[in-house]
Amino acid sequence: MSAVTVFGLTAAAAVGLGLYGLITNPQPLRKLLAFNLLGSGVFLLFGIIGRRGAAAGFGNDPVPQALVITGIVVAFAATALAIALLLRLFRTAGSTTLRSDAPRMGRGADAPGG
Amino acid sequence: MSITTVFESVLAALVLGLALWTIAVRETYSATVGFVAYGLMVALIWVGLDAIDVALTEAAIGGGLGGIVLLGAAARLRDTESTAAETPNRMVRLGAAALSAAIAAALAIAILLLPDAAPTLAPAAVANAAATGLANPVTNVLMAFRGMDTALEKVVLLLAIVGVWSLASDQAWGGRPGPHHEADPNGVLAFLARLLPPVGIVIGVYILWTGADHPGGAFQGGAVLASMWLLVIMAGLADTPPASSRRLRLVLVAGPGLFFLVGLGGLCFGAAFLAYPIAHAKPLILGIETAMLLTIAATLALLLAGAPERSVPR
Amino acid sequence: MSYAGDIVTIASVSAGAFFFLAGTVGLLRFPDTLTRLHALTKADNLGLGFVVLGLLPQAASLRDGLKLISIWLLALLAGATVSQLIARSARQGGPAR
Numbered sequence: 001m002s003a004v005t006v007f008g009l010t011a012a013a014a015v016g017l018g019l020y021g022l023i024t025n026p027q028p029l030r031k032l033l034a035f036n037l038l039g040s041g042v043f044l045l046f047g048i049i050g051r052r053g054a055a056a057g058f059g060n061d062p063v064p065q066a067l068v069i070t071g072i073v074v075a076f077a078a079t080a081l082a083i084a085l086l087l088r089l090f091r092t093a094g095s096t097t098l099r100s101d102a103p104r105m106g107r108g109a110d111a112p113g114g
Numbered sequence: 115m116s117i118t119t120v121f122e123s124v125l126a127a128l129v130l131g132l133a134l135w136t137i138a139v140r141e142t143y144s145a146t147v148g149f150v151a152y153g154l155m156v157a158l159i160w161v162g163l164d165a166i167d168v169a170l171t172e173a174a175i176g177g178g179l180g181g182i183v184l185l186g187a188a189a190r191l192r193d194t195e196s197t198a199a200e201t202p203n204r205m206v207r208l209g210a211a212a213l214s215a216a217i218a219a220a221l222a223i224a225i226l227l228l229p230d231a232a233p234t235l236a237p238a239a240v241a242n243a244a245a246t247g248l249a250n251p252v253t254n255v256l257m258a259f260r261g262m263d264t265a266l267e268k269v270v271l272l273l274a275i276v277g278v279w280s281l282a283s284d285q286a287w288g289g290r291p292g293p294h295h296e297a298d299p300n301g302v303l304a305f306l307a308r309l310l311p312p313v314g315i316v317i318g319v320y321i322l323w324t325g326a327d328h329p330g331g332a333f334q335g336g337a338v339l340a341s342m343w344l345l346v347i348m349a350g351l352a353d354t355p356p357a358s359s360r361r362l363r364l365v366l367v368a369g370p371g372l373f374f375l376v377g378l379g380g381l382c383f384g385a386a387f388l389a390y391p392i393a394h395a396k397p398l399i400l401g402i403e404t405a406m407l408l409t410i411a412a413t414l415a416l417l418l419a420g421a422p423e424r425s426v427p428r
Numbered sequence: 429m430s431y432a433g434d435i436v437t438i439a440s441v442s443a444g445a446f447f448f449l450a451g452t453v454g455l456l457r458f459p460d461t462l463t464r465l466h467a468l469t470k471a472d473n474l475g476l477g478f479v480v481l482g483l484l485p486q487a488a489s490l491r492d493g494l495k496l497i498s499i500w501l502l503a504l505l506a507g508a509t510v511s512q513l514i515a516r517s518a519r520q521g522g523p524a525r
Binding site for chain 2 (some may be wrong): 003008009011012015017036040047049054062063065067069073078079080081085090091
């Protein structure tokens with residue numbers, strides 16, 4: 001089994017683990033971690049495909065590489081936005097639960113709708 | 115089994131273990147630390163896949179800056195863990211496990227059964243490299259062959275900043291992002307924040323410059339510059355600029371603005387949108403990259419700083 | 429490059445790997461924050477130093493060698509600063525465990 005295959009299987013496992021964590025973990029921050037794990041697994045899978053497309057003196061197809069770089073930056077931006085939403089939810093509601101029937105304990109720092 | 119294969123197998127096992135840790139460990143803070151370590155190890159995998167550009171980006175942005183965002187949130191939300199203990203029931207967990215295992219297995223089978231003649235665009239990238247005068251194929255793809263993706267990605271970054279800023283409360287609207295950092299002005303952090311940024315700025319610009327011909331580029335250099343700025347902010351030597359600052363907003367739109375301006379120029383005087391005149395391709399690309407470097411550095415740092423929290427006295 | 433260079437590389441990188449191993453064992457086994465930091469500095473400073481020293485004979489040019497040395501110096505600077513910060517936070521009974 002070549003090294004590329006080993007990395008490919010690792011990436012597949014990372015996708016599976018990330019998906020499991022995303023579904024079963026109740027805390028939003030943990031869901032976010034799991035989602036990032038899933039994403040990085042997908043990027044790695046793309047990298048494996050690019051590695052197999054090595055040609056013309058390059059060890060890895062440059063087009064998937066460029067797309068993955070773009071993807072990593074976008075994933076970071078999305079994570080930062082999600083974290084900002086989460087912190088705002090915490091400040092407004094006093095907890096970070098995603099359950100719709102959870103009790104809301106407003107801290108009074110911001111008026112509702114403010 | 116050669117020694118390289120052993121090394122790569124150990125690396126893969128380590129990454130897998132860290133991924134498991136991130137999902138399974140009880141404490142959120144430990145999980146986040148595990149994720150940062152995972153990101154750095156994945157960067158090593160990218161080196162193993164001969165994708166140095168991606169490795170640099172993953173280490174700087176995926177593991178580094180992303181890790182700081184997540185760690186900061188985990189530290190702030192540390193006390194909320196006990197209130198959010200509503201684990202799903204067993205059926206949901208079993209179902210999720212079955213679904214995840216099935217998807218992982220399908221992906222693994224797909225990896226094992228990939229056709230042997232893999233499709234590749236590398237020869238096309240080489241054949242057209244002369245058109246831009248840059249030797250790094252990844253920079254060529256990012257800035258020229260698929261420049262549209264990169265330009266629109268800048269817009270995504272801009273939208274993310276707009277989204278984060280619009281989460282500010284009424285009192286802090288247009289104010290300074292993030293908490294105010296106070297550190298001992300004679301302490302070791304302030305010392306580092308005075309010593310390191312000159313070196314870091316040189317390294318950031320070097321990474322951009324060398325990105326034309328070697329691994330590197332605006333993203334990686336921008337991440338280094340962003341971390342230098344954040345270091346100075348965290349040491350209390352400077353404050354984040356208010357979100358309403360006109361100069362800051364100008365920096366934030368400089369990268370995509372110049373990109374689209376050059377693109378429109380291609381539409382007016384050349385063949386198509388984003389078509390560079392071949393004689394001026396390299397200076398144009400370097401100009402766009404320089405503007406992008408500033409934009410990326412500012413955007414990444416402000417995304418990390420978060421929503422405006424302190425109002426500016428008017 | 430040469431036979432002697434290769435021997436220097438093998439010996440020095442092995443020494444570096446040993447210090448990394450010792451530092452990691454210490455990090456995992458030592459009882460409190462300050463002793464763990466002490467173990468960590470062995471890995472960061474000495475271990476990385478030996479690895480860089482070992483890689484110098486393999487550097488293709490003077491520029492590559494200087495880059496390697498500057499990586500070590502930057503790691504030293506960051507490591508020393510962060511250890512100080514962690515140690516201070518541990519003394520004040522902060523969040524470090």
